[in-house]
Amino acid sequence: MxxxxxxxxxxxxxxPSRAMNKGAWSxxxxxxxxxxxxxGMVAALILIWGGFHMYGVLVNGQGFxxxxxxxxxxxxxxxxxxxxxxxxxxxxxTRHIDLSVGSILGFTAILMGMMQVNILPQYLGLGHxxxxxxxxxxxxxxxVLIGGFQGFLIAYGGIPAFIVTLGGLLVWRGCAFLVAxxxxxxxxxxxxxxxxGGPYGSVGFIGSWIVGAIICAGxxxxxxxxxxxxxxxxxxxxxxxxxxxxxxxxxxxxxxxxLLVNSYPWPRGIVRQYIAANNLxxxxxxxxxxxxxxxxxxxxxxxxxxxxxxxxxxxFGRYVFAIGGNPEAAALAGIDTKWMTVxxxxxxxxxxxxxxxxASARLNSATNALGTLDELYVIAAAVIGGTSLAGGVxxxxxxxxxxxxxxSLQSGMVLxxxxxxxxxxxxxSVLVLAVFLDILYRRKSK
Amino acid sequence: MSxxxxxxxxxxxxxxxxxxxxSFGGIQxxxxxxIDLYPGEVVGLLGHNGAGKSTLIKILSGAYHADSGExxxxxEKATIANPRDARTYNIETIYQxxxxxxxxxxxxxxxxxxxxxxxxxxxxxAQMEAxxxxxxxxxxxxxxxxxxxxxxxxxxxRQSVAIARAxxxxxxxxxxxxxxxxxxxQETQMVAELVQELKRQGLGIFLISHDIADVMELCDRVxxxxxxxxxxxxxxxxxxDDDILGMIILGKKPGQKAA
Numbered sequence: 075m076x077x078x079x080x081x082x083x084x085x086x087x088x089x090p091s092r093a094m095n096k097g098a099w100s101x102x103x104x105x106x107x108x109x110x111x112x113x114g115m116v117a118a119l120i121l122i123w124g125g126f127h128m129y130g131v132l133v134n135g136q137g138f139x140x141x142x143x144x145x146x147x148x149x150x151x152x153x154x155x156x157x158x159x160x161x162x163x164x165x166x167x168t169r170h171i172d173l174s175v176g177s178i179l180g181f182t183a184i185l186m187g188m189m190q191v192n193i194l195p196q197y198l199g200l201g202h203x204x205x206x207x208x209x210x211x212x213x214x215x216x217x218v219l220i221g222g223f224q225g226f227l228i229a230y231g232g233i234p235a236f237i238v239t240l241g242g243l244l245v246w247r248g249c250a251f252l253v254a255x256x257x258x259x260x261x262x263x264x265x266x267x268x269x270x271g272g273p274y275g276s277v278g279f280i281g282s283w284i285v286g287a288i289i290c291a292g293x294x295x296x297x298x299x300x301x302x303x304x305x306x307x308x309x310x311x312x313x314x315x316x317x318x319x320x321x322x323x324x325x326x327x328x329x330x331x332x333l334l335v336n337s338y339p340w341p342r343g344i345v346r347q348y349i350a351a352n353n354l355x356x357x358x359x360x361x362x363x364x365x366x367x368x369x370x371x372x373x374x375x376x377x378x379x380x381x382x383x384x385x386x387x388x389x390f391g392r393y394v395f396a397i398g399g400n401p402e403a404a405a406l407a408g409i410d411t412k413w414m415t416v417x418x419x420x421x422x423x424x425x426x427x428x429x430x431x432x433a434s435a436r437l438n439s440a441t442n443a444l445g446t447l448d449e450l451y452v453i454a455a456a457v458i459g460g461t462s463l464a465g466g467v468x469x470x471x472x473x474x475x476x477x478x479x480x481x482s483l484q485s486g487m488v489l490x491x492x493x494x495x496x497x498x499x500x501x502x503s504v505l506v507l508a509v510f511l512d513i514l515y516r517r518k519s520k
Numbered sequence: 521m522s523x524x525x526x527x528x529x530x531x532x533x534x535x536x537x538x539x540x541x542x543s544f545g546g547i548q549x550x551x552x553x554x555i556d557l558y559p560g561e562v563v564g565l566l567g568h569n570g571a572g573k574s575t576l577i578k579i580l581s582g583a584y585h586a587d588s589g590e591x592x593x594x595x596e597k598a599t600i601a602n603p604r605d606a607r608t609y610n611i612e613t614i615y616q617x618x619x620x621x622x623x624x625x626x627x628x629x630x631x632x633x634x635x636x637x638x639x640x641x642x643x644x645x646a647q648m649e650a651x652x653x654x655x656x657x658x659x660x661x662x663x664x665x666x667x668x669x670x671x672x673x674x675x676x677x678r679q680s681v682a683i684a685r686a687x688x689x690x691x692x693x694x695x696x697x698x699x700x701x702x703x704x705x706q707e708t709q710m711v712a713e714l715v716q717e718l719k720r721q722g723l724g725i726f727l728i729s730h731d732i733a734d735v736m737e738l739c740d741r742v743x744x745x746x747x748x749x750x751x752x753x754x755x756x757x758x759x760x761d762d763d764i765l766g767m768i769i770l771g772k773k774p775g776q777k778a779a
Contacts, residue, residue, distance in 0.1 A: 307650040387642040389635050392624075396632055399621030399669075406583060406619045407633035408604035466623035 105316040111460050111515065115475045119482065126486035138489050142338035146365055148478070148485055149335070150271040150436070153370035154179075154429045155448065156477040159455040160381040161425035163473045164418045166456055167398040169465035170228065170235035172419065174242030175426045175452055178220050179445030181246040183430035186213040187259030187440030190266055206266035214427040220246065221423015222416055229415035243449065250442040260439030270435030271368035273340045282366035285375075286332035292379075293324035336364040370432040374474070377425065382470040394418065398466035454501075455480050458508040462516075479504075527561050527740055532595040534559050534724040535611075535693050540579060540589035549575045550586075551748040557693065557724040562715060563753075564739035565728045566768055572748040573728050574616065577695050580726075581613040582606035593693070604633070612691035616698040616728075618682040622671035626663075626681045627652035629670055630688060655684045660710070676707040683714065694718060697728045712738060732761055746771040 103110060123139055130137035138144055158175050165172045190209040198205060224242050228235045261267070268275035277285065297317050304311045312320075340348070340363040348363070349356060385391035396404040397411050405411050429448075434440045459476030461468030483504060487497045533556040542550045550572045557563050565573045578584045580591065582603040591598045593609045600606050606613070620629050627648040635643045636651070649666055656663040660680040670678055679702065686694055696715075700708040715725060715738050729735050735742055736756055744751040744767040752773045754763070763774040 303646045307646045309646070309649070389637070389643055392628060392632075392635060392643055395624060396621040396628075399623035400619070402617075403619035403621050404632070406581070406603050406613070406615065408602065408607055409633050466621070 102316075105313050106320055107312065107316075108320075109469075112469075112472065112475070114515075115459070115472065115479070119475065119479055122479065122482050122486065126482075126490060129490050133490070139486055142334055144485070144489065146335055146338045146368070148481055149371045150368045151485060152474075152478050152481045153271075153368070153374045154433045154436075155451050155455055155481065156374045156474045157377050157429045157432065158422075158425050158448065158452040159459065159473040159477045160377055160470050161422035162452050162456040163381075163459070163461050163468040163470055164385070164394050165235075165422050166453070166461045166463060167394055167465060167468045168415065168418055169398055169401070170415070170418075171453065172221075172224075172235065172239045172422050173449050173453075174220075174224065174239040174246055175422065175429075176445040176448035176450075177243050177246035177250070178217055178423055178426040179430045179433060179448055180442055181220070181250040181253075182213045182216045182427040183434040183440040183444045184250045184254045184259065184442055185216050186210075186430060187262060187434060188253065189213075190263045191259050191261075201264060203265065205263045206269070209263065209266055210269070210428075210431050213431055214424050217423040217425070217427025217430070218420045219423070221426065222420035224423070225416035225419025228419065229412035235419075247442070247446075254440070254442050256442060258439050258441045262434060262438055262440065266431075267435050267438050269369055269373070269431055270433070270437070271370045272436075273344045273363075273365060275370075275435070276335075276365040276368045277372065278366040279336050279364040280366075282332045282336055282364070285367055285372065286328045289328035290325040293328070294321055297321050297324075332367075335367050338365045339363060340365065370436065373428070373432060377428070378470055378474055385470055390414075390417070395466060398468075400466075451477075451480055454505045457512075458505065460512065462512075463509075479508075527558055529558050529561075531558070533557060533592070534561075534594065535580070536592040536595075537576070537580060538590045538592070540576060540586050540591075542575060542579060542584060542586050548748050550579070552589075553745065553748075553750045555743050555750070555753065557726060559722045559724055560719050561741065562719060562725045562727055562739045564735040564742040564756075565726060565745065566730075566732070566735060566742055566764065567745035567751075568768065571745040573745055574697055576745070577613070577697060577726060577728060580606065580693075581611060581695055607634075607689070610690060610692035611695065612686035612689060612693070613695040614682050614686050614697060614699055616701065618678055620670050620678060620681060623669050625649075625669055626656065626666055626673075626684075629681055630655070630685050632685075634689065651688070652684070655688050656680065659684055659687070659714070675702040676704065679703060679707065679711075683711070687714075687718070691723060694723055694725045695728075696725060698730070699727070700729075700731070700734065708734075732764055735764070736761060744768055 127137035127139040130139060158179070162172060162175070186209050189212050190205050194202070194205045194208060220242075224235075224238050227233050227238045231238075297320055301311060301317060303309075339345075340361075342358050345358045345361050345363060348354075349358060349361070354361075385394065393404065393409045393414055396407070396409060397414060401411055426445075430445070433444055437444070455477035456468065456473045457463065457476070458479055459469065459472030459474070461473060480501065483501055484497065487500060492500070536554075536556040538554050540550055540553050541548070553572070553576055555563065555565075555576075565577065567573050575584060579586045579589075580600065582600045582605050585601065591600060593611075598605075598609055600609065600611075603613075621632065624632070627645070630652050631648050636647045638644045638647075653666060656666075660677070663677055663680060665673055665677065670681055673681070679699070683699070686696075699711050703711065712734075715727070718725060727735065727739060739756055741753055741755050742759075742764060743753040744764065746768065751767045751771050754767075754774065759774050766772055766774070
């Protein structure tokens with residue numbers, strides 16, 4: 075994963091080249107239609123990653139950050155927050171806020187735990203292959219109902235979202251405690267637990283290449299299709315080199331990610347288990363079994379692509395932006411803004427339910443403290459990712475990058491041995507700084 | 521002042537609002553007002569700020585619900601509960617605030633609530649932009665900023681997006697709330713020409729305005745409101761500017777002594 079966004083090589087003689095160089099850069103941006111904010115975020119991410127790695131190299135004699143193992147773990151840790159952040163984008167775009175997502179996560183995790191450990195095995199038998207399917211659907215449905223109910227209070231009751239979801243923060247956490255009587259529910263169904271990642275919860279070497287190939291095909295399809303649309307309506311097209319550059323960049327990122335996750339092998343102990351289970355004769359040290367993409371990361375990818383599609387290609391997404399830009403105008407245009415609010419909060423709740431699947435599967439247990447403080451990380455991820463609290467502006471991929479930035483900071487500080495207190499100071503400061511930079515950026519672009 | 525063409529007012533009116541009343545928290549904003557509009561006619565609505573013009577018209581466009589009164593479109597009773605209903609009766613409104621979503625581009629605003637979709641049901645941005653280019657070329661040939669959000673546009677350009685939205689969808693009844701308030705002389709002229717063209721096409725237009733000169737030039741009849749009540753409706757050729765001023769300020773009909 076190296077930086078591939080370098081500008082075209084700069085000419086050598088300094089004084090005139092500066093202006094020319096800038097011209098080339100802005101020409102490059104216009105031609106590729108890349109979002110400068112997105113480039114900025116990728117740059118910030120590279121800076122954070124490089125910084126933590128170099129700190130490790132200089133202070134501890136060895137950098138641990140830019141290793142397949144750490145980056146793979148980072149991807150899994152990002153999944154739960156990232157999934158919810160895609161929903162928070164919708165909520166914040168429409169000028170609302172949802173403080174209850176962490177508690178909804180905890181509550182739905184407990185409900186799913188009860189379902190798969192205490193209820194379903196009675197009827198289906200322990201380890202029945204349908205248990206995880208029913209549990210996941212049940213969990214997401216519970217999230218949708220909870221979120222939809224909160225949305226109903228906000229839209230039709232006229233109670234501010236801040237208050238409704240602040241109440242929800244306490245109510246759902248309390249419900250989680252009451253339902254489980256404070257106990258931890260463990261272990262979860264064995265198939266269910268694969269959804270949380272781990273060596274068995276990953277798609278392996280070949281699976282990852284298939285995923286990579288699908289992404290590459292998707293990137294190329296989108297570029298070719300966009301070109302065809304623009305030709306059809308005689309709009310200005312991107313130059314060929316810009317389209318080619320974007321295609322190569324997208325495919326390179328996908329292939330790089332595949333190479334990365336495939337270079338992280340199963341730990342020795344798991345390999346030994348695997349050999350024993352399959353009656354192989356190899357030595358554990360001889361077998362290199364790749365993790366490949368973790369299942370939660372694939373879930374995040376599917377959620378991201380779906381939500382991005384919803385936001386940019388459906389009427390629903392268009393209305394979300396319209397309500398955020400001017401709620402009154404949206405209503406006058408015949409959009410049922412109240413029902414939209416219910417739907418948006420229902421989606422947010424459903425995504426919190428899905429995050430609960432990932433988080434509880436990863437822990438292999440459901441506890442009523444699961445997801446505590448997640449709401450703040452989710453909001454921070456969305457905001458760092460460029461979602462404006464004033465409404466009307468935000469992107470799904472930005473929010474996921476934001477989640478990755480938050481998680482990188484978090485785990486990077488753990489790796490270099492910062493205190494918990496220091497971690498909080500840094501994460502909090504970065505949030506405020508990011509929003510300040512964002513405000514400066516918007517002021518300048520106006 | 522231009523010569524007014526003859527308007528046939530013997531048939532069924534395009535719109536008739538009968539005995540409309542609405543109050544907000546004890547304040548009678550519109551009190552038993554009846555107005556009508558015939559095809560090819562421009563009816564001006566005049567009155568002070570707070571006289572109830574915009575409120576009356578928002579009942580017709582579906583933004584407010586009347587407490588009492590009936591609306592007839594082409595002689596048939598119409599139920600308008602929300603803006604979507606109004607649109608199904610081909611009633612289009614250009615609001616004083618323009619009602620644009622500032623973060624969206626011109627095409628998205630033009631088709632807001634009525635997006636063109638592909639066979640798969642997805643929004644067809646390319647098709648919408650192409651249609652938007654067509655109508656903007658007709659209304660305002662200088663309009664070039666199709667990719668930017670409308671917050672980046674000038675007042676006149678924003679106005680033309682709002683007008684395009686009303687005109688594109690084959691309005692039969694057009695409501696214009698202070699359409700020239702934010703415009704320069706050239707753009708005001710553009711709106712005036714557009715009104716004449718739409719009249720020729722047989723649309724009926726309600727024009728809310730403060731500017732009496734505007735009204736005398738563009739309208740065929742004027743209805744004046746004061747304190748939520750209708751002072752009277754007069755043909756423009758029958759009255760002078762002073763008569764109308766008297767109606768607005770004193771609430772007296774022409775020929776009648778001040779109350």
